[in-house]
Amino acid sequence: MKLLVTGGAGFIGANFVLATAQQRPDVEITVLDKLTYAGDRATLSSVTGGPDPRVRLVEGDVADSALVDRLVGELGDGGAVVHFAAESHNDNSLHDPWPFVQTNLLGTYALLEAVRKHGARLHHVSTDEVYGDLPLADPSDDPDRSRFTAETPYNPSSPYSATKAGSDLLVRAWVRSFGVQATISNCSNNYGPWQHVEKFIPRQVTNIIDGVRPKVYGAGTNVRDWIHVEDHNRAVWAVLQRGRIGETYLIGADGEANNLRVVRTLLELAGRDADAYDLVADRPGHDLRYAIDASLLRDELGWRPLHRDLRSGLKATLEWYRDNEAWWRPRKAATEAKYAQLGR
Ligand code: NAD
Ligand code: DAU
Numbered sequence: 458m459k460l461l462v463t464g465g466a467g468f469i470g471a472n473f474v475l476a477t478a479q480q481r482p483d484v485e486i487t488v489l490d491k492l493t494y495a496g497d498r499a500t501l502s503s504v505t506g507g508p509d510p511r512v513r514l515v516e517g518d519v520a521d522s523a524l525v526d527r528l529v530g531e532l533g534d535g536g537a538v539v540h541f542a543a544e545s546h547n548d549n550s551l552h553d554p555w556p557f558v559q560t561n562l563l564g565t566y567a568l569l570e571a572v573r574k575h576g577a578r579l580h581h582v583s584t585d586e587v588y589g590d591l592p593l594a595d596p597s598d599d600p601d602r603s604r605f606t607a608e609t610p611y612n613p614s615s616p617y618s619a620t621k622a623g624s625d626l627l628v629r630a631w632v633r634s635f636g637v638q639a640t641i642s643n644c645s646n647n648y649g650p651w652q653h654v655e656k657f658i659p660r661q662v663t664n665i666i667d668g669v670r671p672k673v674y675g676a677g678t679n680v681r682d683w684i685h686v687e688d689h690n691r692a693v694w695a696v697l698q699r700g701r702i703g704e705t706y707l708i709g710a711d712g713e714a715n716n717l718r719v720v721r722t723l724l725e726l727a728g729r730d731a732d733a734y735d736l737v738a739d740r741p742g743h744d745l746r747y748a749i750d751a752s753l754l755r756d757e758l759g760w761r762p763l764h765r766d767l768r769s770g771l772k773a774t775l776e777w778y779r780d781n782e783a784w785w786r787p788r789k790a791a792t793e794a795k796y797a798q799l800g801r
Contacts (some may be wrong), residue, residue, distance in 0.1 A: 459485045459532045461577075463519045463568065464542030465512075466496035468652040469582070473539065473690045478504040478511040486512045489519060489528055491560075495545065499784065500651050519564035522571070529571035537578040537697060540568055543624075546655055547586075547617045548799070551741055554616035561620035562627070569631045572639070579639040580697045581628045585682070585707065586618035587611050587643060590744035593678060604750040605643070607705040614742045625705075632703045640700040642693060644708035645749045648770065649686035650777045654785050655792045657681075658771070661720055661734075662778045663789055665727045672801060675739035677717035680746035684710040685764035695758040709749025710762035719771070726772050737801045 460477070464470040465488030477484055486504075490496045498505075504512040517524045519542045529538060542564055544550065544557040565581070572579045585605050589612030594602040611626075613619040631637040648658045661671040692708040700706060721731040754760045764770045778785060 458483060459487070459536040461487050461489060461528050461532060461536070461538045463489045463538065463540045463564075464496070466490040466492060466498060466501055466514065467541060467545070468495075468656075469647055469686055469689060470541035471497075471500040471651050472649065472686045473541065473693060474501060474512055475504060476687065476690055487528060487531070488512060488514045489517055489525070490514065490542065491518045492516050493544075494788075495653050497784075518560075520559055520567050522567045525567045525571045526574065529568070529575045529577050532575065532577050537580065538568060538572060539580045539582065539693065539697065540565065541582045543621065544617065546653075547615045548655070548740060548801075550615050550617035550620075552799075557616050557620045561617075562623050565624035565627050569627055569637060569639075573631060573635050573637050576638070578697075579628070579637065580693060580700075581625065581639060581641045582693065583625050583641055583643045584618065584621050585643050585645045585709070585747050585749055586615070586744065587613050587622040587625055589614055589618075591746045591748055593680065593745050602748070604748040605707060606750045607707060607753065614744050629703075638702050640696050640702065641705045642696050642708050643705065644689050644692070645682035645684050645710075645712070645747055647686045647689050648683055648774055650774070650781070651784070652686075653792075654789050655795075657716065658719065658723075658774060659778060659785065660792070661723055662775050663785060665723060665729065665775075666779060666782070667789075671720045671724070671734040672737045672796070673716050673720055673734050674737060674801065675743060677720070677736060678715050679743060680713050680715045680748070682709050682748050683712035683714060683719075683767055683770070684708065684762065685770050688762040688764055691763070692754055692760050695754070695760045699758050706754045706758070707749050707751050708754060709751045710765065712767050713746075713748055714767055719767075722768055722771055723775060726768075726775055738799070740801075
């Protein structure tokens, strides 16, 4: 089987490529990645180097129609595209939305036109943020609290989530109007190895390693539904192989926690005072809570998360960043300089 993986040098895409190369020797992978600030050739060096590389990395833009047409055309019968490439960070989208429009909307359009022409299968990787947010609720007070389902109306809050919502709608329209063979998944917040230090967990983990106090937006009560990146990617494979064309699958692992709980756990795991964090200026338009109902994925495709305990997942992640400082260190100072300009 031939796969074209867009954004395969970023966090989730690289984890997908590394796991696939290791576990599925029958799969040939081409990665298309623009290698923006978020993509790193080094992440894939274990599978792109050597005399018999398992993976080919093509540096290029998913919005480059001619390039995308050529790469999709090379897939042949039974080939598929897994589309991870995106501008992915909410804070950046508030500062400069244009790259989000360019990559998330025009990039998805270019890919859809190519899979339409060549008849290739497409899986589009999206986010729960397309649904906007849910009210804050203490799970112990409200056991039936609401969660996102595939029927939840789209209501995105930021330029990032609006462009992801737009890309999902393009995919749905190309399925209905042109018969494109596509599926969509909307996943909650991922954590694990190879995540850029701009994101919440790696930012706080690397701050703690550096002896800097973690920075928590607002009052720290916003809730995210954390899932380990390996579980997300196992779900992507399940949808790619067994998902119904045109269907949307929500991916989540019942990992709700507010930001204070995550930071306090990380500090405890590092042997620090759990109160040694700073509350900083809030993110404009900050979504309150995300929570996923993944019952379709569980019931129809039989998927189950393997990482069920957030505390042990955070411990392993802390250890991974301690052991892989050479990978993240080059990006840390510039990332913190950007945050300092925002007062966060
Ligand atoms: P990331 O920012 O770590 O990686 C994005 C990758 O896409 C990078 O390698 C970057 O170089 C590449 N890229 C950016 N613009 C490109 C372009 N124009 N052409 C080709 N490549 C380009 O992002 P991530 O966290 O790995 O997210 C991957 C996908 O998963 C995104 O579509 C995102 O919306 C979605 N998602 C992320 C999460 C999460 O928690 N991180 C959750 C749900 C869904
Ligand atoms: O829900 C899925 C989404 O999760 C993905 O679509 C996005 O690509 C991904 O970036 C993530 O979006 P968030 O905005 O939820 O993730 P982020 O890591 O930026 O922030 C997580 C929470 O932590 C959020 O409530 C903001 C807060 N935060 C973030 C940073 C960087 C802080 O309190 N301090 C910080 O320094």
